[in-house]
Amino acid sequence: MRRAAGFTLVELIIVIVLLAIVATISVQFVALSTRGAIDVSSRQQRALTGVVISEHISRSLRAALPTSIRASADGSCIEWMPIRAASNYLDLPKGGSPSSFDAVPLPGGQTASGRVVVYGYSSDVYNITNPGPLSPPASLPAGSPPVTVTFDGGAIHRFSAKSPEKRFYVVGEPIALCQSDKWLYRYSNYGINSAVASGLPSSFPGREVLAATLEDNSLLFEVTPPTLQRGAVVSFSFVLEEDQTGESTAISQEVQIRNVP
Numbered sequence: 001m002r003r004a005a006g007f008t009l010v011e012l013i014i015v016i017v018l019l020a021i022v023a024t025i026s027v028q029f030v031a032l033s034t035r036g037a038i039d040v041s042s043r044q045q046r047a048l049t050g051v052v053i054s055e056h057i058s059r060s061l062r063a064a065l066p067t068s069i070r071a072s073a074d075g076s077c078i079e080w081m082p083i084r085a086a087s088n089y090l091d092l093p094k095g096g097s098p099s100s101f102d103a104v105p106l107p108g109g110q111t112a113s114g115r116v117v118v119y120g121y122s123s124d125v126y127n128i129t130n131p132g133p134l135s136p137p138a139s140l141p142a143g144s145p146p147v148t149v150t151f152d153g154g155a156i157h158r159f160s161a162k163s164p165e166k167r168f169y170v171v172g173e174p175i176a177l178c179q180s181d182k183w184l185y186r187y188s189n190y191g192i193n194s195a196v197a198s199g200l201p202s203s204f205p206g207r208e209v210l211a212a213t214l215e216d217n218s219l220l221f222e223v224t225p226p227t228l229q230r231g232a233v234v235s236f237s238f239v240l241e242e243d244q245t246g247e248s249t250a251i252s253q254e255v256q257i258r259n260v261p
Contacts, residue, residue, distance in 0.1 A: 085112035
């Protein structure tokens with residue numbers, strides 16, 4: 001009599017156990033591979049975010065008036081005045097009520113408006129007293145040389161020093177970058193104040209978000225003031241943190257501001 005073919009209960013149980021072990025290992029392998037891919041993507045995203053933030057800060061600072069760059073005592077804020085135009089003056093304001101001066105026009109028929117700064121080394125450009133390095137709001141027109149730079153509203157002003165190269169800058173209102181908790185903010189349109197980054201607006205449009213994943217108190221600005229031999233140097237560092245994993249990426253950079261007196 002032929003013996004019936006088939007599996008015993010013990011053999012079936014052994015097969016089920018082996019399949020369960022293989023399935024568990026496969027699931028773990030797929031899970032670890034997926035987790036690794038997600039972690040790599042997160043690190044790449046943080047690195048890209050760090051590059052974007054660093055480039056934005058660097059480009060902004062390169063267009064700053066060197067003598068206007070200043071950082072807060074704890075290094076969490078930096079402030080500067082952006083340069084809108086630069087040219088050479090023919091003579092500084094003079095007379096009993098100095099309200100204008102002659103200058104070389106900008107190329108291409110361009111015009112500019114803002115505050116005029118002459119020299120500013122060893123002076124506080126945030127001090128808007130008369131005389132001083134920073135003028136009231138003024139307008140630089142286009143035209144054939146020379147053109148007349150006029151202080152707005154008939155204001156008068158005398159500059160406290162002369163530039164060795166008869167150089168002057170037209171600058172805009174101050175801009176500040178500050179960290180608050182995990183946020184990096186850019187501030188504008190808040191006026192000129194004697195204290196660093198004071199009187200800052202608390203909402204848009206005066207306050208804009210540049211980043212939202214900074215590690216608390218990680219942003220640090222350090223400013224080396226300019227001299228007659230070299231420009232200002234700004235070094236900054238910050239840490240980007242992933243909320244879910246707690247992983248972080250440290251970023252540091254140095255920017256040299258090469259504008260001349």
